[in-house]
Amino acid sequence: MDFRTRVNIGSPGFAIPPFEQMLFVGSCFADNIGSRFLDYKFQATVNPYGVMYNPASILHTVRKTDAAPHVAVLTLGTNHVYILNSTGEIVDNCAKRPHHLFTERELTVDECFDYLSEAVDILVSRYAGVKVIVTVSPIRYAKYGFHGSALSKAVLLLAADRLVCRYPDIVVYFPAYEIVNDELRDYRFYAADMLHPSEQAVDYIWEVFSDTFFSDEAKRFVAEWQPVKKALEHKPFNPESEEYRLFMERTRQSIAKLETKYPDLAYSRE
Template sequence: MNLQTKITIAAPDFSIDYNSKLMMLGSCFAENMGSKFSYYKFDVDVNPCGIIYNPLSVANVLRLIIDGKRFEKEDLRENAGKWVSLYHHGAFSSSDPDECLHRINERLEKATGELRSLDLLVITWGTAWVYKHVRENMVVSNCHKIPSREFERYRLSLEDIVTEYVQLIGRLREINPGLRVLFTVSPIRHWKDGAHGNQLSKATLLLAIDQLREKLDYLYYFPAYEIVLDELRDYRFYADDMLHVSGFTVDYIWERFLYSFISPDVLGLMNRIGRINKGVAHRPFDPKSGDYQRLVKKMQAEIAMISRSFPMIDFSEEKEKLDQLSGS
């Protein structure tokens, strides 16, 4: 008896392995997937400007990266004792403008440097609703608790999104002809406009991706939204607010992504890295005990073995922690 309507995921003409360079942009769902890639030591850059929810804000961030924009103090604004950027999430804000600029420019410089060698750009849109700062005439990534009278709120049209991204992806492909772009729509619901408003927003995003794939090559789609709505289809797969997805659901979607886009050749290596991560995270009752010290040496040997075969994998944090635990 089949108790699910299983979503079919089209087999892509590429696969991700440990030589792949990835960047993930978009909503907190992009953060969830990006953290999985980071956990397994893939070369991934996640949201260099912080969490972003709508297509135009993602496009703004991509232009900053393409142009190698360096922020100056005049690009910031002060609000309620914090220096903020309208392009950035609040995680970059600070009471010290120099600290704010350092955080912003360090991440943007890294992202710009990675752009030409990226293999896959993953973009997750969460909503078609945007806030436009009237005086600055720009769709913002975050309102930073600036008074609402300074903004105009509206829903993007299909044409708004498609026109923007046809031009933008063209620029990206000029810089990096081998770049592939994978779109997803976040399954997290935006309830501010009610059930119908959320559905209209998600429908706009889905139709925009469909039109872009008709117009452009090397664009792909991963049906995270449909997996949650159709395969899972139950509130037990949601967090307590009934809008965000649970940790179990993130793991489930990651598994569907894993077996669709990641090379089977690296699954064994991922399992080895996962065991190392669990071992390093373990808090022993007695760190100086013989049993635990043998475990530490075993993990150090495993890291050394993997590093010889895969020097691109960064174990610097794990090595430092294990060296401290072993007293070496």
């Protein structure tokens, strides 16, 4: 018997090798997942201009950065945008300026699709073989009301689906939203605010993501780097002790062995 529903994920048609050049742009969920890639020595750029919640702001980041990733992950948070009244432009951050200077409105499915399409076109122009993973953040926005939040996510889901249909050989959809809401349907998988996924939920999504997209070599490296990563994160009670010195020497030897096995590791650690 299986006591939970599972989200079936098909083959993406490509695999991410270790140390791949990647770009993560989007909501704070992009930060959470992108940081995992940094921890495992991927050449990842994560929200270089800060968190971007809507498709227009995601496009703005893609325009501004000169990154030419082999894999880009775009995480959509909301279709709500803020327009600066004096210019009519969508701003990425209100910078704590008075609320009356802005008008909030919701992007349509067509607008979301157009902004995302332009972002994909820019990425393709920089690296023709780029693969784009689009996902919708599972984080609900209580300030819209839960019905309003659901409507916002629905717009993003429709735009993401259209994007995959428009670029079937480039864009794939990863169901982070569905994993949290359909597989992990329990408040134990949420943080204290009951809105954000817990660390355990993020761990699970990372596990599903890596199982789906990583090459066999990437999976092997992640497994081999994990104990080294834990050793590097260790905070000693007495950093001057002989025991800790020997511990760090063993850790350096482990890193040297991995650098011999994975030459790109030395470059990724510079």
